[in-house]
Amino acid sequence: MGSDQSRPVTAGDVHLLRVHAGDYEVVTSAPETFEELDASVRRLVYIAEDHQLVVSAKLKCYGWKLMDIDPDLWSALKPQLREVWVTARPPGVKESSPPKYAESGQLTPAPIETPAIELGKV
Numbered sequence: 001m002g003s004d005q006s007r008p009v010t011a012g013d014v015h016l017l018r019v020h021a022g023d024y025e026v027v028t029s030a031p032e033t034f035e036e037l038d039a040s041v042r043r044l045v046y047i048a049e050d051h052q053l054v055v056s057a058k059l060k061c062y063g064w065k066l067m068d069i070d071p072d073l074w075s076a077l078k079p080q081l082r083e084v085w086v087t088a089r090p091p092g093v094k095e096s097s098p099p100k101y102a103e104s105g106q107l108t109p110a111p112i113e114t115p116a117i118e119l120g121k122v
Contacts, residue, residue, distance in 0.1 A: 018083035034074035051088035
C-alpha cells in the first residue's frame, strides 16, 4: 500500500470512516463507541432490527487481512481505522462453528454453517 492506511482521514476535527455495505459505500464520522457505530450504520443502511451488525476491518498489524472486529475493541481500534466492512447476521446464525481438533491434535477449521448476509443499498 502506497500511503499509510493506519492514519485516519479527517475533515477538520472529524475522523471520517468509509463504510462498505455490500455494493453500497458511505462516508460517516467514526463514532466513539460500537453502539454509536451500530446506530449510525443502521441509520444509513437498512438492517433488520433483529439482525446483528458484524463489522470487519483490515488491520496493519495483521498484514491488512480483513478480520471481524470484537465490539469491545472498537474504541481501541477506531483511531487506526479508515474504513470498515459491515454485514448483517440473522438471529441464531453463527458465522462458523467452534474450531475442532484433528486426531493429531492440530487445530482444523470448522465448516461454515451459514455465511453472514451481505447488505444492499438503502
